[in-house]
Amino acid sequence: MAKAKTIYFCQECGYESAKWQGQCPGCRQWNTFVEEVVERKATASAQKQLAAVRPVILADIEMKREERFSSGFPELDRVLGGGIVPASLVLVGGDPGIGKSTLLLQVCQKLSGQNISVLYISGEESLQQIKIRAQRIGAFTDSLSLLCETSLEQIDGVLRREKPQAVVIDSIQTMYSDNISSSPGSVSQVREATGAFMQLAKGLGITIFLVGHVTKEGVVAGPRVLEHMVDTVLYFEGDRHAAYRILRGVKNRFGSTNEIGVFEMREQGLAEVANPSEYMLSGKPKDATGSVVACSMEGTRPILLEVQALVCRTNFGIPRRTAAGTDTNRVNLLMAVLEKRLNLRLSECDAYVNIAGGIKMNEPALDLGIVLAIVSSYKERCIDEKTICFGEVGLSGEVRAVNMAKQRILEARKLGFTTCILPKVSVDPKMRTDGIALIGVDHVQEAVRRIL
Ligand code: TYD
Ligand code: MG
Secondary structure, three states: OOOOOEEEEEOOOOOEEOOOOOEOOOOOOEOOEEEEEOOOOOOHHHHHHHHHOOOOOHHHOOOOOOOOEOOOOHHHHHHOOOOEOOOOEEEEEEOOOOOHHHHHHHHHHHHHHOOOOEEEEEOOOOHHHHHHHHHHHOOOOOOEEEEEOOEHHHHHHHHHHHOOOEEEEEOHHHOEOOOOOOOOOOHHHHHHHHHHHHHHHHHHOOEEEEEEEEOOOOOEOOOOHHHHHOOEEEEEEOOOOOOEEEEEEEEEOOOOOOOEEEEEEEOOEEEEOOOHHHHHOOOOOOOOEOEEEEEEEEOOEEEEEEEEEEEEEOOOOOOOEEEEOOOHHHHHHHHHHHHHHOOOOHHHEEEEEEEOOOOOOOOHHHHHHHHHHHHHHHHOOEOOOOEEEOOEEOOOOEEEOOOOHHHHHHHHHHOOOOEEEEEHHHOOOOOOOOOOEEEEEOEHHHHHHHHO
């Protein structure tokens, strides 16, 4: 086969160049040029085909009922927007060793249990290795088949012949096409492979799950190129040392993106965590200063978590501030607000803020929790363990409204909390809140006075 013509593209701004360049003349970024195959076949038959293409009026488009099917994991279905969409291309990204292969093999197990024909294609592990993993996970039915292959052309042939309903490609970085000279895992190979799988998914009506490893910068290799091409992007994340894993929707053409699913890595594979709040709060210490329960919304689901702070006198001139699980700049800002508005002498103190459980949360509604944890540690006074708080804190120390207050309150009540500190404007007088006392505050000073 003749070698295809290639061209170099900047991955940041799309600048085209015939030769490779270190710095992009368009956006001045370094090292962003990648080689890509371009095929410009403007033959007469293609011209004729083009003439046959006609736009359609919106009203003339027939609505087919979207027939989703369940992955067998309600948590995954939720992140996908209510189940798997047939003929969609789903990218599952994550750090190596986080559990992507395990998750997708379990999805294969569940799908094959529903008599859906599934093909698991691995370019990373041998059939024996997959079998060992499968034995840990449990029993499989016969509608799952396995293949160890990395050649795109071979896989194309197999899919067209076998026509399975769902396919897992583990991983996209190991796939290569003979048409491109660069090595597997390079951006042009990954891009070519993803494009080919997109066509297979749409053309044959197969749902394809792609596994993608992330780079040091935390994006699926081939900066952003993959994310543009696929229908849905999910990130599987979590602390490798902790057992829980979070599946986060980053892009979804068929549903909302901010949903998360929570899993726990066990000896026999991944198990769903139906009530993440309970799970996150399970290790909360009793009668400890600098600890308070806050509430963060992840999509439509409220998650209660413990915010911890440790404030102690600094031994050096410049105080240390560290935040784990949340934004350090936000913590600095909130400490400046406390210093100025509550006259706390925090500039003489080191402060460490931690969202317990190794989870990462950046919602502004956590501000009040961070503030109260810091004040609690500074004043050496405990906050009642049945109290929960949420609210955004502004630069004047005002407590600002947050969305979905009702869901947060209901979640707190469900878990047995009896007091809720929230922005005054978010208190709805019509809401029935038996069992939980709502304390609306409009300034951090008031919040501190009410519970410390
Ligand atoms: P894996 O799915 O191979 O990660 P990835 O494909 O994202 O690189 O997950 C590997 C980790 O999961 C490994 O450290 C072992 C652990 N594990 C369990 O704890 N229990 C299990 O049942 C399985 C299959 C794996
Ligand atoms: Mg793997």
